[in-house]
Amino acid sequence: MKRLLFVIFIFGCASKVVSQSANLMSGRYNAGQLQQIMTPAASWKPFPAIDDRSAWSKADKEMMEQYLRQADSLINYNWPGIPATTSLLIERTGDRDEYQLMSFKKRNVLGTMLIAEIYENKGRFIDPIINGVWSICEESWWGVPAHLPRGKAYMGLVDVTAPFVDLFAAETATFLSWVDYFLGAKLDAVSPQIRKRIYVETNRRVFEPLMTRPHGWMTKNANGRPPNNWNPWICSNWLNAALLLEKDEIKRVAMVGKVLKVLDEFLNPYPQDGGCDEGPGYWDAAAASLYDNISLLNLATNNAFRYIYEDEKVRNMGRFIYR
Secondary structure, eight states: HHHHHHHHHHHHHHHHHHHTTTTTTTSSOOHHHHHHHHHOOOTTSSSTTTOHHHHHSSSSSHHHHHHHHHHHHHTTOOOOOOOOOHHHHHHHTTOOOHHHHHHHHHHHHHHHHHHHHHHHOSSHHHHHHHHHHHHHHHHSSSSSSSGGGTTTTTTTTTOSOOOOOOHHHHHHHHHHHHHHHHHHHHHHHHHHHHHHHHHHHIIIIIIIIHHHOOOGOOOOOOOOOOOOOHHHHHHHHHHHHHHHHOOOHHHHHHHHHHHHHHHHHHHHSSSOOOOTTTTTGGGTHHHHHHHHHHHHHHHHHHHGGGGGGGGGHHHHHHHHHGO
16 A cells, blocks of 8 residues: 555655646637837847847957958858759759858858948948848749658749748848848838848748648657757747847737647657757757756846746756767
């Protein structure tokens, strides 16, 4: 009898430990409460505006000067289109690098020029940034061919009528959202069509697919395997873009609510000891990406999600990398 009671006690304690993290992200607030605690898009200022020169004068000068030098060397960068045959290489030769090098460089150049313009604030990089935004918006897909589904339906080219979201489509949305946030007025002074296109393309390629269609990385697979690092990694960029770019508060709250539910699909089955089964090499994309999400949520809600840091599993996920 004592042994049975002991087993029941241990099982009850274990259940309590697990339940601490059950729906930890989405279980605290309903949609109405989320709307109440979230700072509206028009008021949300996660970083100082570009015209707040007092704030930006405090940025690390050595680092910012380095970005400025890099941007100067890239100011005449010719934003390339990516040929269909470059995408087809994944099927023809197995080469993923040529496409990715072209795609990643465009985004890195855009980010470098954005930081340089924020730092210098002279308008020298506005036209190159506009060219970069327009070039990226004209790409057939923001993801990479290596992430296309295998089979005859694709064969190395994306179906532009049914976009889906991989790691780099989500990251692209974040790049463009920060351009919109920091340079919105400067872009509007050139043409209101620039910011309009940023939203239209992000909504079509990222927001709508994520809100209306299932993606395999959102939940466990057919074999019951839990989601991997794609889940929090994509969610962190989805959340970032939604908070910055979506001005319809109903849609904005709905996206945040879904992000929370998708993150629970990652967090609920995560081991209590916080161990990353993909290894320490993926920790920054897995547990650290979860922390990115939590940080963004706290920035957007005046720390309404700080309670998550009190969960022992979440703490263990942070400790894993140095243990």
